[in-house]
Amino acid sequence: MPSKIILRSSNKDLMLLVGILSPLQKCVSAIRLLAYGVAGDVVDEYVRIAGNTSLQCLKNFCKCVIEVFEPHYLRRPTVDDTRRLLQIGESRRFPGMLSSIDCMHWQWDKCPMAWQGQYTGGHQGVPTMILEVVASYDLWIWHAYFGVARSNNDINVLDRSPVIDELLEGQGPEIQYTINGSTYNIGYYLADGIYPEWHVFVKTIPRANMLSEKRKNIKKVQGRI
Structure with a gap:
């Protein structure tokens, strides 16, 4: 799925260096934002992810959940x-x-x-x-x-x-x-x-x-x- 690929991808910083963020870091960041309802930069010290990246991980995480579970849950019965x-x-x-x-x-x-x-x-x-x-x-x-x-x-x-x-x-x-x-x-x-x-x-x-x-x-x- 495209959103899963984005969740695993790495971005380049201002110095064109590829950042190394594991899928575990991104998932933990997204789940903490969902669980505690905090701003994106609050999880920076815990998972070492900037605020903008945390928000992007959250969006991609939600897209993955929808793509995986929507065909079975939250749909009209056939x-x-x-x-x-x-x-x-x-x-x-x-x-x-x-x-x-x-x-x-x-x-x-x-x-x-x-x-x-x-x-x-x-x-x-x-x-x-x-x-x-x-x-x-x-x-x-x-x-x-x-x-x-x-x-x-x-x-x-x-x-x-x-x-x-x-x-x-x-x-x-x-x-x-x-x-x-x-x-x-x-x-x-x-x-x-x-x-x-x-x-x-x-x-x-x-x-x-x-x-x-x-x-x-x-x-x-x-x-x-």
Whole structure:
């Protein structure tokens, strides 16, 4: 991949001397910038890389991650994927279930002072961002919507999220299953009680096994992320 080649390449300095920066140095620099949210020149003393080079390594590192994982994660399910998701749901006694949907909160330690009001809310008392995730039981994350302020709730996030746009436009996958003698042609997501009373959401409150199923899937995703 081009971005991988750039990540391994060496540049010349002002004296036309080729710099020797190992791929390990560049990856460590990029990961530290992502983990701590600091400026590019902060990692200079730790990995001996200048600020501009650190930022370039960060861009190339992100490009590599996208190129490697985009074909599998964060994409719409194909016909075969939908069939597999339905088989998994039916094997766990949830016919017609596509995946579980929920929102989780990520603490933002480096939140600017001017933004802390809109990103702080609820019982946590610290700035956080909301991540909406749709994940299957085998931890296949095919939808993620991230960055909404903590002052919003799951409903506000759903209004902005494109997760069910295809279903609203009548372009969803063709599904047919039968429950208690009734035939349905639209799949559903396991969700919390705060979600609206739509056919695409099955609440987990009335039955304890649904609640535990949804929480089990989301906790596995949180632990893996």
